[in-house]
Amino acid sequence: MSAALPPPKAITGASNRYLFGPFSDFAMLGGGSLIALLALRVWLGDGHEARTWSLGVTLAIANIINHPHFAHSYQIFYSHFRNKLSSPTYSADLQRRYLHIGITTPLLIICILAILVATESARALGLAANIMLFLVGWHYAKQGYGMAMVDAVLKRRFYGDEQKRWLLHNAHATWVFAWLLVNYLIAHSTRDYWGVEYVVIPVPLWLLIVSGACCLTTLTALLYHLRDQRSRAGIAWNGLLAYGVSIYAWLLIRDPVVLLWVPMFHSLQYMAVVWRFQSSRVRTTQLMVAGKPVGARMRLVMFAAFGFILGYLGFWLLPETLNASVPYNQEVFGTALFFYLIWIFINIHHYLMDTVMWRKGNPDVARHLFG
Secondary structure (H helix, E strand, O other), rough: OOOOOOHHHHHHOOOOOOOOOHHHHHHHHHHHHHHHHHHHHHOOOOOHHHEHHHHHHHHHHOOHHHHHHHHHHHHHHHHHHHHHHHOOOOOOOHHHHHHHHHHHHHHHHHHHHHHHHHHHHHHHHHHHHHHHHHHHHHHHHHHHEEEEHHHHHHHHOOOOHHHHHHHHHHHHHHHHHHHHHHHHHHHOOOEEEOEEEEEOOOOHHHHHHHHHHHHHHHHHHHHHHHHHHHHHOOOOOOHHHHHHHHHHHHHHHHOOOHHHHHHHHHHHHHHHHHHHEEEEEEEEOOEEEOOOOHHHHHHHHHHHHHHHHHHHHOOOOOOHHHHHHHOHHHHHOOOHHHHHHHHHHHHHHHHHHHHHHHOOOHHHHHHHHHO
């Protein structure tokens, strides 16, 4: 989720506002994950059994949290899509972004992946997993920054230009360091994603050290400027905690057991904003069926149910069906190629859609998230 700020007139009400409430925001935006991850680390211990159990449980949880979180981004992005491409409510620049990310980009990604499979370019296809990791890290960092901005707007404790600049600098520096670190640590081991070999980018030690130094430098500058923020306007602590957890705990954690749980907490953080957005949306818009309005509660249930179904179709049924019906060279790509292709596609496209949906200047955000 990228940062999104509404125009001042969209910010109304008391200065002590929350997405849902003080405890709920703390738990869902990041504080709860710190407690849960620590408890899991202590409870599970080390070893193959802990990893196997965590993998099984997190895959099951993915069906009700992780996969719907991806589906919800599609539901929001493509809702009234034709109107988003033509209505004067959306700026010309925003309309172009919806067009390119909604139509042009997914077709381009599909074409590239299809060409790589048709030409049996296994190494190039394996590089797609590393590109996904690169963008997922960027997504985590930008979502953390976005959460800090959202909470600051709700609390009316706005960050100054210097504070926002260093929040972004530190997020980007840590994201790059995390990606370099992963490639450095697994450089001499074999990894695969759904049976396709993961292609590692060689990272020299000196580059990793320089990147780590950039992290420390930007963090030092950020802490200095946050001191001014605290005395000037105060700090929205839940949002800042969400930022710190997203950037440091989720991106830099390398424990193989605990790492399996991170996507779930990232998805919960995302869904806190999605459900705030959708709750406001169903209260301020109307849906008619057979000439009768559908109640807000029923529309939320429908939204959740469709997200669950769409997640199951996208992550399980569609790739399984394609895997069984479309011939390809299994000696080159393994036996689960379409799981690899579709999971890669969804992760990359999800990040790109977020850069449009939650950006500053999107009238939907101003109306339904902050209004």
